[in-house]
Amino acid sequence: MSPGPTHARRRSVKRTLTGYLFLSPALVFYLVFLVVPIAMSLYISFRDWNMLVPMTGSRFVGLKNYTYLLTRDELFVIAVKNTIIYATGTVFVGMALALGIAILLLRVRGATFWRFVMFAPVVTPSVAVARIWGGLYRPAEGLANAILRMVHLPPQQWLADPNICLYSIILIAVWAGIGATVIVFTAGLKGIPEVYYDAAKLDGAGPWGEFRHITVPMLRPTILFLSVTGLIGAWQAFDLIFMLAVGGTEAGTSPVRSVIVLALYLYQMAFKNLRMGRACAGAFLLFLIVLGISFLVLRVLRKGGVESYE
Amino acid sequence: MSEPLALPRVPAMRKELEPGEGGKSAARQRGRRRRRVLGKLLLHASVLLIGLAMFLPFFWILSASVMTYEEVTAIPPRWVPSTPQWGNYGAVLRDPNVPLLKYFKNSFIVSTAVTLAVLLTSSLAGYALAKLKFPGRDAIFTFTLSTMMFPVFLFLIPVYYILKRFPLLGGNDVLGMGGTGALQSYAALIVPFVVSAWGVFLMRQFMMTIPDELIDAARIDGASDLGIFSMVVMPLVKPALATLAIFTFIGQWNYFLWPMIVTTSAPHLMTVPVGLRLMGTAYSTAVNMNKLLAATVMAIAPSVCVFLALQRYYVKGFVLSGFK
Numbered sequence: 189m190s191p192g193p194t195h196a197r198r199r200s201v202k203r204t205l206t207g208y209l210f211l212s213p214a215l216v217f218y219l220v221f222l223v224v225p226i227a228m229s230l231y232i233s234f235r236d237w238n239m240l241v242p243m244t245g246s247r248f249v250g251l252k253n254y255t256y257l258l259t260r261d262e263l264f265v266i267a268v269k270n271t272i273i274y275a276t277g278t279v280f281v282g283m284a285l286a287l288g289i290a291i292l293l294l295r296v297r298g299a300t301f302w303r304f305v306m307f308a309p310v311v312t313p314s315v316a317v318a319r320i321w322g323g324l325y326r327p328a329e330g331l332a333n334a335i336l337r338m339v340h341l342p343p344q345q346w347l348a349d350p351n352i353c354l355y356s357i358i359l360i361a362v363w364a365g366i367g368a369t370v371i372v373f374t375a376g377l378k379g380i381p382e383v384y385y386d387a388a389k390l391d392g393a394g395p396w397g398e399f400r401h402i403t404v405p406m407l408r409p410t411i412l413f414l415s416v417t418g419l420i421g422a423w424q425a426f427d428l429i430f431m432l433a434v435g436g437t438e439a440g441t442s443p444v445r446s447v448i449v450l451a452l453y454l455y456q457m458a459f460k461n462l463r464m465g466r467a468c469a470g471a472f473l474l475f476l477i478v479l480g481i482s483f484l485v486l487r488v489l490r491k492g493g494v495e496s497y498e
Numbered sequence: 499m500s501e502p503l504a505l506p507r508v509p510a511m512r513k514e515l516e517p518g519e520g521g522k523s524a525a526r527q528r529g530r531r532r533r534r535v536l537g538k539l540l541l542h543a544s545v546l547l548i549g550l551a552m553f554l555p556f557f558w559i560l561s562a563s564v565m566t567y568e569e570v571t572a573i574p575p576r577w578v579p580s581t582p583q584w585g586n587y588g589a590v591l592r593d594p595n596v597p598l599l600k601y602f603k604n605s606f607i608v609s610t611a612v613t614l615a616v617l618l619t620s621s622l623a624g625y626a627l628a629k630l631k632f633p634g635r636d637a638i639f640t641f642t643l644s645t646m647m648f649p650v651f652l653f654l655i656p657v658y659y660i661l662k663r664f665p666l667l668g669g670n671d672v673l674g675m676g677g678t679g680a681l682q683s684y685a686a687l688i689v690p691f692v693v694s695a696w697g698v699f700l701m702r703q704f705m706m707t708i709p710d711e712l713i714d715a716a717r718i719d720g721a722s723d724l725g726i727f728s729m730v731v732m733p734l735v736k737p738a739l740a741t742l743a744i745f746t747f748i749g750q751w752n753y754f755l756w757p758m759i760v761t762t763s764a765p766h767l768m769t770v771p772v773g774l775r776l777m778g779t780a781y782s783t784a785v786n787m788n789k790l791l792a793a794t795v796m797a798i799a800p801s802v803c804v805f806l807a808l809q810r811y812y813v814k815g816f817v818l819s820g821f822k
Contacts, residue, residue, distance in 0.1 A: 210626035217693035225656035313752035315771040471651040
């Protein structure tokens, strides 16, 4: 005895209603804090607006905000270049180091303790990270140069040297983030079946051969995930550069242009210069860049390798 | 925790090696054995070195937070204070210029409220996406995932404006004009974060692992979806809730950009990171660096303690986020 068609439909309507009822807090939030703001950002990006007057009272300027950023503002181009260096440095150097450390830690006892030590910076507030490293990087009183002198290397000016300021901050970011990457790689490494290594040994593969032909291909999904999420985050990096380069007492004396990244540029454009149109146009350009990079990474890393992992 | 230089393992290794090596000459065997031991030593030495390098910044701030001002700024730098100045902590807490305790109170209110809200909204949405079938469900899930790609800078300006123009709040009229809207209240720091796409994703993934039979059985027994959700599903996803709670709490506790933007015009709402940074600029570091560092240690303590106490869940969250 099957229920009639009307009965079935009523049940499916009720199921749909229940589903949307459970989702309603999230959906209302998506609407108010995601969909509407994105639409507003797009609208603002075509206008000249300073937030002091109502948004609708702003002037329509067409694509001028976009063309200004791309062709007229040298600082925007510099910010993009710096962000490329920063994102590439933090993500790929960080991943290479983390993979090495994760492999080392699988071979020692007390690895949990060391993973824990490495994870502590991940949960440390960025303000504290900036303050700690601002102290360590002081040219005369800081421990960074004291250590360099101990191993007979020339001391550096760190944040005060425009040539290495950005790299000094990359070093901090790698320190602050590597613990998380090590944990994810460790999980990935533990997921590689031991038989593959046994087989490779039978075939006479050395440690390097095992690494190249088993570890790296098997870690492809992990590497893919870490690259995409890492790059999305790194292209928006703000806190450390803001605090160490322009916004705090730890700030070095390097000119802003030697460290400015996109997020800092957008922040200053919006909340210092009050050019909301340019800031929103820049945010969309940033979004397009992040989107492009993600697709690129997906294409490069998806090719070949272990497809079944997805 | 066992010490890293686990040398006692080496003799055991030697024994394992001995069989299969029968035909080789004794000298070559010894050489190979020595290389093994050397490699093991090198391995442990490098792990120790990396660990020390990672810990060094923490060691410095702990040590410098109990130094005198002269010691913090000494040239060449000092590694440890001659006598620990524990008074630095009390001094910065009592300093009337920096309401550190108020920053802590604000951070605690905001982080707790956001965490509770995220737990509720994520599990409700996660249940619908994992265990109910209805048109549009998969599209909503895809949308949830895709939102993680949008840069935060797409939202800062509009959300700031929406909060400022919120009707009937903070002196605003029905059209949202005339006042400061929701900007001068805790709501400005809490409401934009009450739903987390990552949280929805995490809860959905976790709830997918609950067998449908369990839910069907409860339904046959006459339970409503709300009943199934609260009596059957929620108790089973406690580990995921713990993970999400720690992530959200620590994330909010440490969050800097948005609180800074909002509290520029509302200093009474300043959270710990914003206040701490302000202390670095308002305070003259040249005078008070040691106390500044004591305040910094206090700012780190809550997130590190939460992490210490519940690290099992936190680490699990990191691993989970890596494997869909």
